[in-house]
Amino acid sequence: MEKNYDPKGMEDRLYSKWVEKKYFHAEVDESKKPFTIVIPPPNITGRLHMGHALDETMQDIIIRFKRMQGYNALWQPGTDHASIATEVRITDELKKEGIDKHELGREKFLERAWEWKKEYGGAIVGQLKKLGSSCDWDRERFTMDEGCNKAVKEVFCRMYDKGLIYKGAKIINWCPVCLTTISDAEVEYKDQASHLWHIKYPIIGTDDFLEFATTRPETMLGDTAIAVNPEDERYKDLIGKKVMLPIMNREMPVVADDYVDMEFGTGVVKITPGHDPNDFEVGKRHDLEIINIMNDDGTINENGGKYAGMDRYEAREAIVKELDEMGLLVKIEDYTHNVGTHDRCKTTIEPLVKQQWFVKMDELIKPAVKGVKEGDITLVPASLAKTYFNWTDNIRDWCISRQLWWGHRIPAYTCKDCGELVVSRTDVDKCPKCGSTNMVQDPDTLDTWFSSALWPFSTLGWPEDTPELKYFYPTDVLVTGYDIIFFWVIRMVFSGYEQMGKRPFKTVLFHGLVRDEKGRKMSKSLGNGIDPLEVIEKYGADALRFTLITGNAPGNDMRFSYDRIEASRNFANKIWNASRFVLMNLEGKTIKEPAENDLEAADRWILSRMNNTVREVTENMEKYELGIAAGKIYDFIWDEYCDWYIEMVKPRLRAENEAAGNAARFTLKTVLITALKLLHPYMPFVTEEIYCIIKDATKDDKLPESIMISDFPVYDEKYGYAAEEKDVELVKEAVKGIRNVRSTMNVSPGRKADVTVVSEKEDILNAFKASEDFFKVLVSAAEVTYQKDKAGIPDDAVSVVVPNAALYMPFAELVDISEEKARLEKEVKRLEGELKRSDSMLSNEKFLSKAPAAKIEEEKEKRSNYEKMLKEVKERLELL
RNA sequence: GGGAUCGUAGCUCAGCUGGGAUGAGCGUUCGCCUCACACGCGAGAGGUCACGGGUUCGAGCCCCGUCGGUCCCACCA
Numbered sequence: 001m002e003k004n005y006d007p008k009g010m011e012d013r014l015y016s017k018w019v020e021k022k023y024f025h026a027e028v029d030e031s032k033k034p035f036t037i038v039i040p041p042p043n044i045t046g047r048l049h050m051g052h053a054l055d056e057t058m059q060d061i062i063i064r065f066k067r068m069q070g071y072n073a074l075w076q077p078g079t080d081h082a083s084i085a086t087e088v089r090i091t092d093e094l095k096k097e098g099i100d101k102h103e104l105g106r107e108k109f110l111e112r113a114w115e116w117k118k119e120y121g122g123a124i125v126g127q128l129k130k131l132g133s134s135c136d137w138d139r140e141r142f143t144m145d146e147g148c149n150k151a152v153k154e155v156f157c158r159m160y161d162k163g164l165i166y167k168g169a170k171i172i173n174w175c176p177v178c179l180t181t182i183s184d185a186e187v188e189y190k191d192q193a194s195h196l197w198h199i200k201y202p203i204i205g206t207d208d209f210l211e212f213a214t215t216r217p218e219t220m221l222g223d224t225a226i227a228v229n230p231e232d233e234r235y236k237d238l239i240g241k242k243v244m245l246p247i248m249n250r251e252m253p254v255v256a257d258d259y260v261d262m263e264f265g266t267g268v269v270k271i272t273p274g275h276d277p278n279d280f281e282v283g284k285r286h287d288l289e290i291i292n293i294m295n296d297d298g299t300i301n302e303n304g305g306k307y308a309g310m311d312r313y314e315a316r317e318a319i320v321k322e323l324d325e326m327g328l329l330v331k332i333e334d335y336t337h338n339v340g341t342h343d344r345c346k347t348t349i350e351p352l353v354k355q356q357w358f359v360k361m362d363e364l365i366k367p368a369v370k371g372v373k374e375g376d377i378t379l380v381p382a383s384l385a386k387t388y389f390n391w392t393d394n395i396r397d398w399c400i401s402r403q404l405w406w407g408h409r410i411p412a413y414t415c416k417d418c419g420e421l422v423v424s425r426t427d428v429d430k431c432p433k434c435g436s437t438n439m440v441q442d443p444d445t446l447d448t449w450f451s452s453a454l455w456p457f458s459t460l461g462w463p464e465d466t467p468e469l470k471y472f473y474p475t476d477v478l479v480t481g482y483d484i485i486f487f488w489v490i491r492m493v494f495s496g497y498e499q500m501g502k503r504p505f506k507t508v509l510f511h512g513l514v515r516d517e518k519g520r521k522m523s524k525s526l527g528n529g530i531d532p533l534e535v536i537e538k539y540g541a542d543a544l545r546f547t548l549i550t551g552n553a554p555g556n557d558m559r560f561s562y563d564r565i566e567a568s569r570n571f572a573n574k575i576w577n578a579s580r581f582v583l584m585n586l587e588g589k590t591i592k593e594p595a596e597n598d599l600e601a602a603d604r605w606i607l608s609r610m611n612n613t614v615r616e617v618t619e620n621m622e623k624y625e626l627g628i629a630a631g632k633i634y635d636f637i638w639d640e641y642c643d644w645y646i647e648m649v650k651p652r653l654r655a656e657n658e659a660a661g662n663a664a665r666f667t668l669k670t671v672l673i674t675a676l677k678l679l680h681p682y683m684p685f686v687t688e689e690i691y692c693i694i695k696d697a698t699k700d701d702k703l704p705e706s707i708m709i710s711d712f713p714v715y716d717e718k719y720g721y722a723a724e725e726k727d728v729e730l731v732k733e734a735v736k737g738i739r740n741v742r743s744t745m746n747v748s749p750g751r752k753a754d755v756t757v758v759s760e761k762e763d764i765l766n767a768f769k770a771s772e773d774f775f776k777v778l779v780s781a782a783e784v785t786y787q788k789d790k791a792g793i794p795d796d797a798v799s800v801v802v803p804n805a806a807l808y809m810p811f812a813e814l815v816d817i818s819e820e821k822a823r824l825e826k827e828v829k830r831l832e833g834e835l836k837r838s839d840s841m842l843s844n845e846k847f848l849s850k851a852p853a854a855k856i857e858e859e860k861e862k863r864s865n866y867e868k869m870l871k872e873v874k875e876r877l878e879l880l
Numbered sequence: 881g882g883g884a885u886c887g888u889a890g891c892u893c894a895g896c897u898g899g900g901a902u903g904a905g906c907g908u909u910c911g912c913c914u915c916a917c918a919c920g921c922g923a924g925a926g927g928u929c930a931c932g933g934g935u936u937c938g939a940g941c942c943c944c945g946u947c948g949g950u951c952c953c954a955c956c957a
Contacts (some may be wrong), residue, residue: 001916259955260956271957322952376895387952389955390882482952519892550905550906552894561892568942570917574917577917577919578917590925643921733902742923746913748911749912749914846938850936
């Protein structure tokens with residue numbers, strides 16, 4: 001083994017081996033329990049970023065853990081066609097070649113898109129593999145493959161037949177750049193500095209004006225009314241009167257509507273039903289005309305009179321100028337308001353009235369609410385349920401049609417002759433009503449999320465009744481970011497309940513965002529993104545994975561920094577070197593299972609610690625507390641195994657005693673293998689590499705050929721060495737105390753000093769005796785003697801106190817007495833403080849009557865220890 | 881406007897359904913190239929757990945309020 005762990009080359013080699021051996025592949029097997037995760041399909045346009053890396057790592061940890069636990073674990077992979085993102089990308093590419101999308105035509109465009117998908121769509125998959133993701137690649141799917149298309153059509157037709165999907169003219173969010181509708185979820189509201197223009201319209205039949213304010217003067221071209229609150233005394237007599245819309249010279253009514261807030265501005269609102277969602281509602285109530293003044297690209301259309309052809313912002317300025325000239329502009333105020341923008345391209349959304357397809361949400365959402373409320377689906381962390389309900393409680397119908405080509409085409413057909421609308425799973429060439437063959441399919445495609453919503457069952461073969469579907473559905477856990485809860489999670493939930501009659505997953509495990517070291521979101525525009533592939537290249541996938549998972553609680557954002565990556569890399573190196581040490585001592589030896597009596601105190605201690613760690617790690621992983629479990633593994637390996645156990649065992653490895661050496665080697669190996677297994681889900685590569693090296697070197701046929709198919713460790717009663725664990729902990733405490741003294745007294749490590757252990761308790765002396773071989777080495781003692789009293793201890797010996805024992809070293813000649821006094825005084829102070837705390841608890845009547853008995857006992861024992869230790873330290877102090 | 885979440889060591893964060901902050905990593909100080917590892921070892925320093933109340937025998941943890949940061953949602957023109 002090399003001196004330093006170098007992941008380069010190793011990772012790809014191991015990954016290929018796993019794929020070749022089909023370890024990732026899951027088949028239906030009724031004799032085993034299934035455990036299923038479906039991957040949140042990354043976009044085919046995407047390149048792996050830290051968010052993916054975190055998401056994939058969490059899933060891989062869980063799936064590897066479950067696989068090792070004996071579940072039939074399926075991690076279903078695939079990619080998303082990402083309708084709009086991909087279409088924009090290809091359109092841009094064409095533009096660079098001087099080709100206009102519309103001139104190219106739909107069919108040719110789609111050919112191009114599929115080619116593109118073939119060429120680049122796989123890139124992200126290759127990047128997932130770099131992370132070590134143990135997906136079942138034999139089952140890879142694509143949201144626009146044939147099966148998914150079938151599922152989409154099936155769902156569309158079913159919901160249409162049930163009246164859950166309808167077509168209608170409603171006000172929708174229009175992106176003038178992408179030239180398509182988008183759903184409410186895709187609108188991102190952003191504060192924008194703008195103005196509030198105060199304008200007045202003449203009241204017909206009077207010389208008076210009606211003043212109001214607007215943030216969008218250009219929409220006045222489509223105004224069809226002025227509204228006031230019916231309760232507003234100021235305007236009561238104006239209701240029913242008419243005002244003149246300047247520029248357009250259109251007479252419009254003054255209507256009364258509750259929507260108007262009397263407190264805001266002048267209490268008067270211009271109404272543009274064609275370009276504002278609220279005005280649209282007001283318009284419906286008052287039967288107002290809807291005038292669309294805009295073309296799809298955001299320029300003013302022929303309904304805008306002389307402003308036709310101008311861009312919406314150009315028109316705004318021109319209109320304000322004209323109003324000013326007419327003397328109708330009262331004033332302009334600075335004003336910041338929330339503007340809806342398209343989350344993809346950041347263009348300001350234009351509300352427009354258009355014929356679109358919608359999913360009716362009110363009934364559909366009910367099981368999705370109930371499912372989470374009643375615990376059929378668990379959200380981790382639970383607090384996100386509030387966010388979830390906030391959305392479900394305020395849900396509006398989902399606009400699903402998109403004016404795009406790359407996507408699932410809406411399976412609706414219209415007869416050009418009689419206008420009949422047919423929704424069908426198969427192509428329709430003949431009108432079922434009039435028999436005409438002049439049928440045209442709806443040109444629109446579906447929102448990307450429509451197909452993603454079906455992902456947990458479409459990937460398992462639905463609508464066919466496949467064995468996979470029966471066996472692997474519902475899936476067990478969905479791992480995703482909280483930012484996608486509205487887009488995807490909720491839609492999968494209601495789709496699962498509606499189509500399958502069952503939840504799509506039992507648990508949703510959310511993670512947060514990966515931010516840069518300053519806490520900023522990683523983004524292209526800021527240029528602060530860290531490329532996971534670069535990190536993997538430099539430090540290895542294991543280091544990246546471990547960094548992303550440690551110290552992070554579900555749903556919390558995390559900061560990424562190279563300091564943390566280095567810490568993880570160092571951890572991998574630590575294990576590597578510990579293994580190197582173990583291997584060195586194992587080579588050429590035959591390791592036998594030791595007789596129970598041959599196991600020494602240190603062995604029992606580490607086995608017991610290992611056993612407890614196994615339990616704690618398993619418990620936390622089962623709760624999806626992956627960060628906590630990772631921390632436990634880290635501490636166990638680094639602190640307990642490397643820093644203590646290996647040091648404890650060194651003297652025995654050098655000694656001649658065969659049985660003792662064998663027990664040490666056996667324990668070293670057993671604990672190492674167990675620790676590697678615990679760590680394997682987190683750091684699959686190093687653990688596999690070391691595991692295989694050790695298996696080969698020791699020719700151990702009992703070990704499976706790969707750690708990833710070995711059994712996850714289970715808590716085992718036979719390692720319940722509680723008493724020995726406690727004994728060794730006490731010895732450790734003594735070691736630390738003595739080291740502390742030596743360090744503060746500047747005693748060089750080479751200088752050996754004999755230690756006398758004094759305790760009136762036989763079992764305490766025995767505990768030290770049992771640990772003597774390593775104790776001696778760890779505290780640089782030549783001899784250790786044991787006695788029940790302090791007979792023969794020189795007055796100026798340096799002392800260390802631990803519960804129930806004191807340790808003495810004849811250091812006097814090189815110790816500054818005043819310094820030793822200071823040290824003991826500090827110790828007195830500390831112990832007095834402890835005693836005080838303990839006393840205040842134990843003298844509290846209420847504590848004694850209300851606290852649990854075990855707690856009281858524990859406190860009493862502590863108190864008695866402090867008392868004894870304090871007495872001892874004080875005595876020493878007096879002797880100096 | 882509503883909601884969520886965070887405020888613990890110089891920095892980044894853990895802290896298990898309330899029971900001594902021996903918290904972790906990084907940084908820092910002192911001593912060590914000890915035959916696995918200097919990507920390391922040993923020993924330290926460093927915290928009024930944002931603030932103010934309350935519940936409790938006991939609060940970093942529960943409740944109320946205040947301040948500060950972040951995020952989500954929302955039709956105030």
